[in-house]
Amino acid sequence: MAKILANDGIDPVGKALLERAGFTVDTQNIPQDQLASRLNEYDAITVRSATKVRKELIDACPNLKLIGRGGVGMDNIDVDYAKSKGLAVVNTPASSSLSVAELVFAHLFTGVRFLQDANRKMPVEGAEKFNDLKKAYTKGIELRGKTIGILGFGRIGREVAKIALGLGMEVLAYDLYEFNPEVELSFMGASKVKLYVKVATKDELLKNSDFISVHTPAVDKPEIGATEFALLKDGAFIVNASRGGVIDENALLAALNSGKIAFAGLDVFENEPKPLEALLKHPKISLTPHIGASTNEAQERIGTELANLIIDFFKK
């Protein structure tokens, strides 16, 4: 039976599904520079975002039949080349959307109540410093009643919209392609509610949003650079949990430092795993190390979906 290398790990539920179906699953993490000489003994490799499966690796491993990506973005895989060589390439696009959307709100709630700064500065010295710090955070704001602009209205963008609508926010959405503005919210134990986002142009969204969340794919040229920052409302907040490079980081720093925008939440960076130090130390930036999909629930869904895709492929 086929042998799978889960090089960036796989949820135990997915591993168990594969093993029950008769596959051998190896979860050792082979370093990138050793993969070319060792991957050929496997029939399939699964990766998350860390391991790269480039043309040279594909050429070095003619026994490989399938590349599986646990998650959405395939920018670490030479997909077209793999397919041209007859390999199957599969991913699990929807499994993590809700977790990424919730992380967006973790950043937004952090920003409106200064948690990124308060966490770093809470004094151990006692009452006097505590009270000084308290005075620094008196201008918090609520999300309810504010406008969020969602740039890229795909799977994650729609989940962000549902949470925003549930919180009583107004939602502006922009996508390259026409989309259905209807969003269905289902609350536990209650019936479903249909709500609508407002379809906007990119400029309308940038000019009229208090908060902006970016959910477009990886690109060569940033979606948000100096020109776009200039259009934003003064004091706007921005979150990027899509891909590094979608927001121009130098333009972002300039907009924060000039006071044009009030806050940024970043889960992804142009240089991963070593983001710019100016971002890491900035008091107005909330940071997470690319953990959008890192919840127990998302990982279980990803592992299960990936296992089923692999089982279906090798059954054929």
Ligand code: NAD
């Ligand atoms: P998706 O394909 O469902 O949605 C992306 C949407 O963006 C599509 O509707 C597309 O039409 C639109 N789009 C593309 N280019 C655009 C542009 N220039 N302007 C406006 N809209 C544009 O993808 P998704 O599953 O919602 O994922 C969105 C992003 O989140 C991707 O970059 C993905 O890699 C990233 N992601 C990040 C994490 C994380 O851990 N932070 C996890 C999963 C996905």
